[in-house]
Amino acid sequence: MILTKQNILDFEKLYRNAFVNSITGYKSASLIGTVLKQGDTNLAIFNSVIHVGANPPALGFLMRPVSVERHTYNNIKETGFFTINHINKDIYKQAHQTSARYEESVSEFDACGLTPNYTETIKAPYVKESEIKIGLKFVEEKEVKFNKTILIVGEIILPDDVTAKDGFVDIERASSIAISGLDSYHETKRIARLSYAKPF
Amino acid sequence: MILTKQNILDFEKLYRNAFVNSITGYKSASLIGTVLKQGDTNLAIFNSVIHVGANPPALGFLMRPVSVERHTYNNIKETGFFTINHINKDIYKQAHQTSARYEESVSEFDACGLTPNYTETIKAPYVKESEIKIGLKFVEEKEVKFNKTILIVGEIILPDDVTAKDGFVDIERASSIAISGLDSYHETKRIARLSYAKPF
Numbered sequence: 001m002i003l004t005k006q007n008i009l010d011f012e013k014l015y016r017n018a019f020v021n022s023i024t025g026y027k028s029a030s031l032i033g034t035v036l037k038q039g040d041t042n043l044a045i046f047n048s049v050i051h052v053g054a055n056p057p058a059l060g061f062l063m064r065p066v067s068v069e070r071h072t073y074n075n076i077k078e079t080g081f082f083t084i085n086h087i088n089k090d091i092y093k094q095a096h097q098t099s100a101r102y103e104e105s106v107s108e109f110d111a112c113g114l115t116p117n118y119t120e121t122i123k124a125p126y127v128k129e130s131e132i133k134i135g136l137k138f139v140e141e142k143e144v145k146f147n148k149t150i151l152i153v154g155e156i157i158l159p160d161d162v163t164a165k166d167g168f169v170d171i172e173r174a175s176s177i178a179i180s181g182l183d184s185y186h187e188t189k190r191i192a193r194l195s196y197a198k199p200f
Numbered sequence: 201m202i203l204t205k206q207n208i209l210d211f212e213k214l215y216r217n218a219f220v221n222s223i224t225g226y227k228s229a230s231l232i233g234t235v236l237k238q239g240d241t242n243l244a245i246f247n248s249v250i251h252v253g254a255n256p257p258a259l260g261f262l263m264r265p266v267s268v269e270r271h272t273y274n275n276i277k278e279t280g281f282f283t284i285n286h287i288n289k290d291i292y293k294q295a296h297q298t299s300a301r302y303e304e305s306v307s308e309f310d311a312c313g314l315t316p317n318y319t320e321t322i323k324a325p326y327v328k329e330s331e332i333k334i335g336l337k338f339v340e341e342k343e344v345k346f347n348k349t350i351l352i353v354g355e356i357i358l359p360d361d362v363t364a365k366d367g368f369v370d371i372e373r374a375s376s377i378a379i380s381g382l383d384s385y386h387e388t389k390r391i392a393r394l395s396y397a398k399p400f
Contacts, residue, residue, distance in 0.1 A: 158205065
């Protein structure tokens with residue numbers, strides 16, 4: 001089936017959201033933890049975390065416009081810190097539940113049954129139940145003018161509890177899962193690791 | 201094991217690259233197709249494609265600084281178009297091979313054994329062997345000052361050959377695969393689709 005842009009624009013809203021969200025391919029499944037100055041925690045599921053650079057080590061994620069999704073944004077701008085925590089098979093239902101529209105005064109940790117964990121270095125809560133947790137310092141934001149989404153970039157300060165071997169972190173062994181679309185969760189099975197490619 | 205930022209900076213370069221690239225979680229596996237004005241094609245593997253918005257429909261990807269990776273960038277800026285093609289189980293080896301440093305005059309389609317496919321709408325080649333192919337018009341670029349990487353945003357013009365059902369594109373059925381790190385390819389198995397989350 002060949003679709004035109006007009007076909008997509010003519011889709012019913014939820015159908016269009018599901019459609020465009022699924023054709024990106026598999027996405028990382030992360031919980032982003034932040035805290036307000038007064039100690040209130042926020043936890044939100046994101047599927048847009050990407051690698052930004054290895055030196056200095058940095059990750060980023062794209063968030064919806066501030067008019068739609070301001071808790072995580074405000075907390076990061078207030079404190080300058082956030083955590084990225086991999087979603088694994090044991091917590092994907094709790095993680096999905098964080099996408100419900102809770103009031104700002106409600107902590108998704110409490111509401112969804114996950115446990116905040118603090119270190120002295122990062123002013124943001126980790127998710128105790130996550131196998132791979134990364135603490136980041138906010139360094140930059142970029143607003144995409146096209147639709148007001150915001151790329152948030154953070155420098156990795158303290159990745160906690162990661163198992164490294166030859167530099168490669170076996171996220172499959174850590175039970176990290178992948179997302180497709182908005183609501184589909186997938187476990188994985190390695191096909192292969194390929195060697196560094198050179199022209200034949 | 202708890203690592204500090206200094207530990208990461210002290211890693212040997214390739215080890216650090218693998219490490220930081222793997223802790224983002226699973227990534228989409230895409231081939232991005234472009235063409236020069238004179239008709240020379242370019243095809244490159246990317247694991248940084250993300251959803252940008254559903255209305256207007258838009259995807260994006262983060263690319264390394266122009267000083268490092270200029271073929272794809274130059275072609276997009278010249279023609280204003282690019283294609284995103286899902287990597288599936290049948291072509292992941294060819295897809296990985298496109299990351300080899302070929303000369304600008306070499307088409308990765310030819311060198312890696314993949315077939316370019318053209319439509320009248322998009323001035324960029326699709327990958328015939330890919331099950332899910334998306335044609336995009338370049339709309340915006342954002343340079344991350346922190347490390348000169350570039351977020352490229354494209355509006356979806358023509359997704360070709362996608363199978364939609366209730367808006368959800370079953371990328372697992374299309375044999376799309378996921379990447380972790382720089383060189384690890386994974387097939388997936390759906391755990392569940394969850395319903396729209398509401399506060400309890």
